[in-house]
Amino acid sequence: MSLAGRDLITMSDLSTEEIRALLDTAGQMAEAIGFGDAGKRHASERLDRIMATCFFEPSTRTRLSFESAMLRLGGSVLGFSEPGGSSVAKGETLADTARTVSGYADILVIRHPKMGAAKVAADAAEIPVINAGDGAHAHPTQTLTDLFCLKRRFDRLDGLTVGLFGDLKYGRTVHSLGATLARLGSQVVCIAPEQLAMPKRYLDEIEEISGERPQCVTSVDGVLGELDVLYATRVQVERFPEEEREGARAIAADFVVDAALMERAPENMIVMHPLPRVEEINPEIDDDSRAAYFEQAHGGVPVRMALVAHLLGLLEDERNAFRGFERRGDERPEAVASPGRARQEAEEGPDSASAERKCRNDRCITWEERFLAGFFQTMPCGEVCCAYCEEPLEEED
Ligand code: NCD
Numbered sequence: 001m002s003l004a005g006r007d008l009i010t011m012s013d014l015s016t017e018e019i020r021a022l023l024d025t026a027g028q029m030a031e032a033i034g035f036g037d038a039g040k041r042h043a044s045e046r047l048d049r050i051m052a053t054c055f056f057e058p059s060t061r062t063r064l065s066f067e068s069a070m071l072r073l074g075g076s077v078l079g080f081s082e083p084g085g086s087s088v089a090k091g092e093t094l095a096d097t098a099r100t101v102s103g104y105a106d107i108l109v110i111r112h113p114k115m116g117a118a119k120v121a122a123d124a125a126e127i128p129v130i131n132a133g134d135g136a137h138a139h140p141t142q143t144l145t146d147l148f149c150l151k152r153r154f155d156r157l158d159g160l161t162v163g164l165f166g167d168l169k170y171g172r173t174v175h176s177l178g179a180t181l182a183r184l185g186s187q188v189v190c191i192a193p194e195q196l197a198m199p200k201r202y203l204d205e206i207e208e209i210s211g212e213r214p215q216c217v218t219s220v221d222g223v224l225g226e227l228d229v230l231y232a233t234r235v236q237v238e239r240f241p242e243e244e245r246e247g248a249r250a251i252a253a254d255f256v257v258d259a260a261l262m263e264r265a266p267e268n269m270i271v272m273h274p275l276p277r278v279e280e281i282n283p284e285i286d287d288d289s290r291a292a293y294f295e296q297a298h299g300g301v302p303v304r305m306a307l308v309a310h311l312l313g314l315l316e317d318e319r320n321a322f323r324g325f326e327r328r329g330d331e332r333p334e335a336v337a338s339p340g341r342a343r344q345e346a347e348e349g350p351d352s353a354s355a356e357r358k359c360r361n362d363r364c365i366t367w368e369e370r371f372l373a374g375f376f377q378t379m380p381c382g383e384v385c386c387a388y389c390e391e392p393l394e395e396e397d
Pocket of ligand 1: 133139233275
């Protein structure tokens with residue numbers, strides 16, 4: 001297996017075997033840095049590699065854990081964390097930005113409010129690009145972090161029942177996590193108010209993989225007893241139209257994990273949350289041994305160390321992965337298409353790029369980015385979708 005030179009835009013860029021290998025490496029990284037110990041270590045040698053973090057949307061955990069990961073590997077970091085901090089504010093396209101940055105760094109981590117933006121950057125950059133969240137679309141490194149936490153808590157990733165709880169419509173973490181859990185042999189239950197239900201296409205994807213459509217309910221009460229994990233999420237208020245924000249906050253009030261709920265919950269059911277939390281988890285449960293969310297967030301460092309090391313081709317000889325990183329050659333891996341993109345290229349018909357046919361999703365990067373033709377691909381479920389945000393071309397029923 002080699003991930004060297006590849007991008008990570010959605011979880012379908014990784015095979016199940018690659019996901020497992022990444023988590024194994026993350027386990028080794030955790031050991032190497034002393035994960036969970038008071039004093040943490042970092043690589044004894046300097047790593048002659050630079051990570052660029054280009055964040056057009058707020059972030060605490062994702063950006064800082066990526067930067068911490070790169071620093072612990074011995075490398076260096078540069079970037080910006082304000083949308084106004086780059087020449088995009090002057091009207092530069094995202095593609096030009098990514099192409100430019102790829103001359104300044106060896107790996108690019110990007111977060112952007114528009115769905116499909118990470119793919120635009122990956123198509124333009126000549127270095128590996130990691131999607132650190134693109135609007136309501138995907139957040140693959142959060143999924144890897146979530147899996148790392150699940151593996152530490154349960155010592156397995158199959159046979160688990162995970163209740164996805166809260167804003168399943170706009171929450172990108174659950175979009176990436178649901179189908180991945182299905183691939184690993186675990187089951188998902190969607191618990192959300194009707195207005196924030198899991199979009200059809202993600203349910204289709206899970207059904208396509210597992211052969212079963214996830215159970216969708218509007219209250220946790222009837223399913224709580226079956227859960228191994230309650231995965232709470234924040235209502236993504238910033239993705240609602242201005243006039244609906246107040247209403248969204250009000251709906252969220254019914255989707256709270258507190259001591260009373262934990263009393264009714266199974267003894268071994270853990271609570272996860274990608275964080276930040278607003279009102280969804282009452283701090284009164286923070287000291288409950290089932291509250292796993294801060295441990296989950298901290299796991300982002302070894303997980304991102306593993307991912308970066310793989311994409312930079314630092315771990316080609318797995319046996320030597322942790323000997324102070326002394327085997328670093330000067331060779332940079334060639335940029336290669338990830339399997340997801342390769343598949344898309346193979347499926348690309350003569351009509352798939354079209355200047356007239358626009359993605360119907362107004363949150364898609366294709367509406368904002370100039371010089372980008374509409375581009376559509378057939379998904380495994382047979383539906384024709386935008387190649388950037390992956391929203392179906394036709395309206396969902
Ligand atoms: C999430 C995100 O940005 O999608 N946070 C994170 O990366 N840990 C969840 C959120 O913002 O609600």
